[in-house]
Amino acid sequence: MAIIVDLDLLLVRRDMSVGEFAEAVGITPANIAVLKNGRAKAVRFTTLDAICRTLDCQPGDVLRWVPDDEVPDDEGPDADQG
Numbered sequence: 331m332a333i334i335v336d337l338d339l340l341l342v343r344r345d346m347s348v349g350e351f352a353e354a355v356g357i358t359p360a361n362i363a364v365l366k367n368g369r370a371k372a373v374r375f376t377t378l379d380a381i382c383r384t385l386d387c388q389p390g391d392v393l394r395w396v397p398d399d400e401v402p403d404d405e406g407p408d409a410d411q412g
Contacts, residue, residue, distance in 0.1 A: 332401040334394050335365045340385050355380040
């Protein structure tokens with residue numbers, strides 16, 4: 331199972347930097363990177379709520395599921411482990 335976090339596209343569409351986004355959501359830029367790189371093991375509902383409020387979107391705009399055999403090499407949880 332692979333859950334993909336689509337924050338990059340949402341941030342670009344809203345012309346928002348990672349730093350601005352992190353401050354608005356209330357988490358560190360390092361934790362934003364963990365989400366974006368597919369290394370997060372969980373996301374609290376309060377964090378997901380803050381993300382959706384900040385980006386004016388639905389949870390399905392942020393998270394999507396793809397079968398393991400369809401995960402692009404640069405988006406899976408092991409993408410940074412060469």
